[in-house]
Amino acid sequence: MPEASTAKGRATQARIVEGAAEVLREQGVAFTTLDDIRDRTRTSKSQLFHYFPGGKDELLLAVARFEAERVLEDQQPHLDCLDSWESWYRWRDAVVERYELQNDQCPLGSLFLQVGRSEPGARAIAAELMRQWQERIAEGIRTLRARELIPASVDADRNAAALLAGIQGGVSIMMSTGSSAHLKAALDTGIDQLRHAAAGAGQAEVK
Amino acid sequence: MPEASTAKGRATQARIVEGAAEVLREQGVAFTTLDDIRDRTRTSKSQLFHYFPGGKDELLLAVARFEAERVLEDQQPHLDCLDSWESWYRWRDAVVERYELQNDQCPLGSLFLQVGRSEPGARAIAAELMRQWQERIAEGIRTLRARELIPASVDADRNAAALLAGIQGGVSIMMSTGSSAHLKAALDTGIDQLRHAAAGAGQAEVK
DNA sequence: TTTAGACTGGACTCCCCAGTCCATTCTTCT
């Protein structure tokens, strides 16, 4: 994605990415054509290919990057200050609300399935997003540990990984069933597990 | 999907579904054409439309049903006898192994994204699969409760929902990163949480 | 003001692929 060299050009390029993201959220990747994007963004074919010489794939990748950024932003400021039990619950509510609003539209998941196999770039975006997301959660757990709200024996990375998996799964189940029950269950039991560790012994050591 | 009326016909129909499932696992829905399926299954266009008059959508739906059945079968016999801690770990191993073998091929996830929005039937298949899967897990938790391996206060449905979400998320993260770490973390912490409940107090009641 | 190059419009091409159609062969039943 070569940078546009004038202000007008940059504005157009941004309009394309944002508009494309909208259309993709509404219709899904499989059913979205360049003409749909062209209509929505009030551009022409030549503009699309001018700013994304690689064609549709390159544009989809740009949208994926755009959406990936939003994912963590939408969880702020909660995600970056997981320092008390109240803050964890505020974060939980923010996550649930974000995905309930978005309902059955999971731009990233479907984008990756479309571009995924062909473009190694898409995998990298997804992997990096997961890495960062998990790291913030783990940091929150370490903060709890530092404040002695939970014992030092709690494995921050493993718990963060499990929590992240629960969120992902919760969201994808919501996409097929329309219910956020699983997402809530995953978040609640995940946080409960941390609180529970505070009361009882350390993490289980089995296996 | 009208049933074929001769043995030969039924064999062909089955060959189509199984072959299509293979191709779809290998190439992904977005990149699979009817001609790919025709080649693999040694059939002709007219056969595809003879057995699936609704065309590609109907065939994809049939494949989704086929794959959904396999999901639970592949976890047997473990999923149906979650009656001791050892059996839970055997089940865990079976799930991990199954998805590691399948690696980055998640037929169902992508099938639903393709057919999903247009066909209400796809959602129904996914929802039903999730319901059954969760129910088996919940049944396992109730068995543990009945054997007094965990306290009666444990909420079987909520824990089963969370565990299922963790599995789904673990699998989808594996699809983007290639690593089963999250799947394992989700299963392990989920089971640990049950074991932990056995030692300490009842489930957390917070919030 | 001129000019190079960025930006834009939109018609056009070309290919791919779902779906159609009909002629032919095989099954099954009486």
Next chain:
DNA sequence: AGAAGAATGGACTGGGGAGTCCAGTCTAAA
């Protein structure tokens, strides 16, 4: 055997959509 219907082969069509091209306009710098 022979008829009715199931099963099969494969050529053909039609439309949609990605990507191309070129002519025309705007921007910015000298």
